[in-house]
Amino acid sequence: MPRLRNLLLAAALAATPATGAPAQELLRIGMESGPTSLDPHYASIITNIAYSRHVFQPLVQQDHRQALRPAIASEWRAVDDLTWEFRLDPRARFHDGAPVTAEDVAFTLGRAGDVPNSPSSFRVYTRPIQAVEAVDAQTIRIRTAQPTPLLPNYLSLVMVVSRKHGEGATTADYNSGKAMIGTGPYRHVSWQPGSPLVVERSAGFAGPAPAWSRVEFRPLANAGARTAALNAGDVDLIEIVPPDQYRTFAADARFTVAQSPSNRLLFLTLDSDREDSPHVRARDGGPIANPLRDARVRRALSMAINREALVSRILQGQGLPAGDLGPEGYFGTSPDLKPQPYDLEGARRLLAEAGHPQGFAVQVNGPNDRFVNDEQVVQAIAQMWTRLGLVATVETRPRGVWLSEAAQLRYSVNLAGFSPNPEVLGMLETQIHSWNTTLGLGTANRGRFSNTDIDGLIQKARQTMDNAERERLTQQATRAAIRDQTALIPLYFQVNTWAMRKGVTYEARTDEMTLATSVGLAR
Incomplete structure (x- = not known):
């Protein structure tokens, strides 16, 4: 896809990494939102993980293109199909001066998937682990119940915490700052929900020193407020810039500006499980057997969406139409899975074939402050479905309410976004696999789509160490889920954007994280 390659090149040319930049006193960043919690294991969502990466570190970390790089572990390898070995960097120290030990890692991996009231658990990343063993002072081995080829990728999202400070600590203890003792480049200073989060550079950090001594992350949910703050000089950099x-x-x-294609897929979840879905009714408002359970109806809804119009008109070019679960070039994508062509007449015929020639009533839900022009996207989709013959209405919520209600399965159709951990398999495990608390799969499957054949392919793929075979199985599962079943409706991949005052640079990231360590100075 030439457009994707050009965006990647532009992002690389525009960025200057922070490492090597002269020290500066204060960096003020205008953020679209603050964290929902400082507990690094409370919610597996990008915004929380991004904030956590300033105070904490994982064993291995993802760079701006999501390639794995050393963090607390300086090197790692697969010893056999069930054993991964990580060598800890002896320089890695917690902010209290204590070295990172195998006990800290074992405590972390036990805690991460077991935080009470977590709206999005890290359990999917830690469940394969059976044991953490110390080989020597700097070497640990992690044994898994089955082959887990993506374990280093999973662990790049799990921040290592101190057993000394974390044992018995609650999410409230992290939110208050009491337990905020990590190994990251910054120390925690202060935070209250809705207020700026403040961190200061840690003199004992083992890696390259960040360019900024103090960072203030200022939550500015309204896009107009963020741009006004940058224009007025109240902040130095903002994220998620309106087109x-x-x-x-x-x-x-x-x-100056920076942008990068994103691995975040925006898509619609569809309630394909319940016989009586909360926001699906007959045209006259009466009860109706849920038509979203029929794959033909789901496909018709996908065919009636004009993705090119969404990208060009609503996003003003800040998106790439999607037909797969990952962008082109991502491991596991299928060259033959192209964006669904807009075909309104074909959608009408398919809807009639499924027994709904007059359509039905449906409400489309989504956030109004989470993604670029998200409310407008939801409204546009409802208008497109109205042309299909549906009675389509819209209801959007602020991010916190939306996340909570989606987790409670209160929606029939919902605009959602997710970034696979960098293989398409990450989407299949969380969004497509049947909801299964025993296996820790389907954890974000809000439509409760379920297909035993597809589940089998996903489970086999996630235990296949051979890359070529794992990719083949991933592609097979994705084709079945998207082309055959329309388990969800892919819409587009975001383009991540940042703007900053002259003299400041940003190393644009595919994972859409805004990190102070990626902010530098023009040379």
């Missing part, structure tokens, strides 16, 4: 403002900043010599 029209991005072009304005790019043309203004006082500012």
Whole structure:
């Protein structure tokens, strides 16, 4: 896809990494939202993980293109199909000066998937682990119940915490700052929900020193407020720049911009499970057997969405139409899975074939402050389905309410977004596999789609150490889920954007994290 390659090149040319930049005192970042919690294991969502990475570190970390790099572990290898070995960097120290030990790692991996009231558990990443063993002072071996080829990728999302400070600590203890003792480049200073999060550089950090002594992450949920703050000089950098403002900043010599294609897929979840779905009714408002359980109906709804129009009109070019679960070039994507062509007449015929020639009533839900122009996207989809013959209405919620209600399965159709951990298999495990608490799979399957054949392919793929065979199984499962069953409706991949005052640079990331360690100075 030439457009994707060009965006990757542009992002690489625009960015200057923070390492090596002269020290500066204060960096002020305008964020779309603050964390829902400082507990690094409370919620497996990108925003929380991004904040955690300033105070804590994983064993291995993902760079701006999501390739694995050393963090607390300086090297790692698969000893056999059931054993991974990690060598700890002897320089790694917690902020209290204590070295990182195998006990800290074992405690972390036991805690991460077992935090009470977690709305999005890390259990999917830690469940394969059976034991953590110390080989010597700097070497640990992690044994898994079955072959787990993606274990290093999984662990790149799990922040290592101190057993000394974390044992018995609650999420409230992390939120208060009491347990915020990590190994990361910054120390925690202060935070209250809705207020700036403040960190200061840690003098004892083992890695490259960050360029900024103090960082303030200022939550500015409204896109207009973020752009106004940058224009006024109240912040130095903002994320998630509205499309029209991005072009304005790019043309203004006082500012510079950065962008990168994202691995985040925006998609619609569909309640394909319940006989009586909460927001699906007959056209007259009466009860109806849930038509979303029929794969033909789900496919018709997908065919009636004009993805090119969503990207060009609603997102003003800040997106790439999607037909797969990962962007082109991601491990496990299928070259033959192209975006579903817009075909309104074909959708009408398919809907009639499924027994709904007059359509039905449906409410489309989504957030109004989470993704770029998310509310407008939801409204546009409802309008497209109205042309299909449905009575389509819209209801959007602020991020916190939306996350909670989606987790409670209160929606029939919902706009969602997810970034696979960098293989398509990550989408299959969390979004497509049947909801299964025993296996820790289907943890974000809000439509409760379920297909035993597809489940079998996913389970086999996630235990296949051979890369070529794992990719083949991943592709087979994705084709079955998207092409045959329309388990969910892929819409588009986001383009991540940042704008900053002149002299500041940002190393644009595919995972959409905004990290102070990626902010540098122009040379």
